Amino acid sequence: MxxxxxxxxxxxxxxxxxxxxxxxxxxxxxxxxxxxxxxxxxxxxxxxxxxxxxxxxxxxxxxxxxxxxxxxxxxxxxxxxxxxxxxxxxxxxxxxxxxxxxxxxxxxxxxxxxxxKYYHPVNVTRFLTIVPQWESYERKFSDERIAYLDPGLAFGTGTHPTTQLCVQALETCVFPEATLFDVGTGSGILAIAAHLFGTKKVKAYDLDEVAVKSARDNIKLNKLESKIDVKANNLLKDVNDEADIIVANILTEVILPFIPDAYNHLKDDGYFITSGIILDKKDKVVETLIENDFEIIQINQMKDWIAIISKKMKKEE
Missing domain, CATH: 3.30.70.120 (Alpha-Beta Plaits)
Known part of the structure; x- marks a missing residue:
């Protein structure tokens, strides 16, 4: 143990x-x-x-x-x-x-x-509620999505500001038939939310094997094994395909060098949602995104945390 x-x-x-x-x-x-x-x-x-x-x-x-x-x-x-x-x-x-x-x-x-002992249902947004697997919950609205979660030791229960900001951003960016990469998936909550909002296919990655197991368990709990693939991986290293949306709720120090790789793994006009950014590091992340041909679409803040929605722009010939 x-x-x-x-x-x-x-x-x-x-x-x-x-x-x-x-x-x-x-x-x-x-x-x-x-x-x-x-x-x-x-x-x-x-x-x-x-x-x-x-x-x-x-x-x-x-x-x-x-x-x-x-x-x-x-x-x-x-x-x-x-x-x-x-x-x-x-x-x-x-x-x-x-x-x-x-x-x-x-x-x-x-x-x-x-x-x-302590975990209870949480209304993360108007359209998404996270419910621990051992509790019963009835929908308040017909269009309310429910994500079941067994937090255990991992890695994002849906209540931290960065997670909530990412979920809100997914509501804005997800569209039917979209494909999505969840980089640094943790408990898998963002991958699950993305599917509940309508993505066609989600691929989730995390470097930590414990997080990968946790994400797989939670995805199975929501009966989404055929919709969400989870693998242990260092960011998007050796991943060869592209996605319509990439979401990364990770540390700023990891985000900054990852930005060029995110660009290369997005389809044209694809969305890059990133959080885990403390307020005093926002300007540096925005600057680096722009330098790498991303257009800043939206910057959202909750407490001292920031999430940024940006779009991949075609590089000038």
């Missing part, structure tokens, strides 16, 4: 988005934030939110940010890098107060069971 380490950072509220981004950059398999403001401001606990909230889980002051790494990661190196990167935040005008960092053990079986 895989052993996991939970890195817990207690800090002032101002630093939460930056430290969440640091966890993602270090390769965390998930990031959670316990913020008392979230608890106090939610109108109905456990109904229209992901978590069935317990007040005791929320700090009195500041926030607690948690990231997760497994026993095969360089845990000592991660802690050193985490501490170092947090110490550098003051150089960017982010004040750090009351910082503590703790590391605890989490067993895979315990983590998987914990999801089932």
């Amino acid at each position: 895989t052993e996991w380490k939970e890195f817990s950072v207690a800090v002032n509220n101002e630093a939460k988005e930056a430290i969440s981004s640091i966890f993602m950059e270090l390769g965390s398999s998930g990031v959670s934030i316990s913020d008392r403001n979230d608890f106090l401001n939610l109108p109905e606990y456990g109904k229209d939110t992901l978590w069935e909230l317990n007040e005791e889980d929320f700090p009195t002051n500041g926030v607690i940010i948690k990231g997760y790494f497994n026993e095969f990661d360089d845990l000592d190196g991660i802690k050193l890098k985490l501490t170092h990167k947090i110490s550098q935040l003051s150089e960017f005008g982010i004040n750090i107060e009351h910082l503590t960092i703790a590391v605890t053990d989490v067993k895979e079986e315990e983590w998987s069971t914990a999801w089932k």
Whole structure:
């Protein structure tokens, strides 16, 4: 059984988005934030939110940010890098107060069971609701799509801003008979959503074998094995065909060098949907897209996260 380490950072509220981004950059398999403001401001606990909230889980002051790494990661190196990167935040005008960092053990079986205790149906958009496989749910609208999900250890439950932004973008871009590549598929939720919105064929890729297994399990749960292919792959390396749409919810540092390859794997006028972009890196991503002959169609923001819809333009002869 895989052993996991939970890195817990207690800090002032101002630093939460930056430290969440640091966890993602270090390769965390998930990031959670316990913020008392979230608890106090939610109108109905456990109904229209992901978590069935317990007040005791929320700090009195500041926030607690948690990231997760497994026993095969360089845990000592991660802690050193985490501490170092947090110490550098003051150089960017982010004040750090009351910082503590703790590391605890989490067993895979315990983590998987914990999801089932807290996870409830989530209306990601007007047209898509994500439902855990162990809960019953009745459609509120005749045209509402339902995606069933068993989150387990992976990798996108549909509630993080970047995932929601991508789902909203898919609603805008998907058209009948479209083919789509989901790069960095994680739990498979975007691939599933794309099919529910009407794509003809979806191919999903992830470098992480655990994510690939999770995506396959969730695709099977939705009875979409014949519609969605999932493979372990490094982005689109050695993929030879083209798609009408590429969606990539991955780190900015991965997005930037991937942009030329995305262009080469899109049909003319194809759409490139990308997220995982923190606000202060938006301009660099936009600049790189334009340099690589993409037209920016739309830029959407949720909290400090950005999603960009761009279109492949024909290169001038």
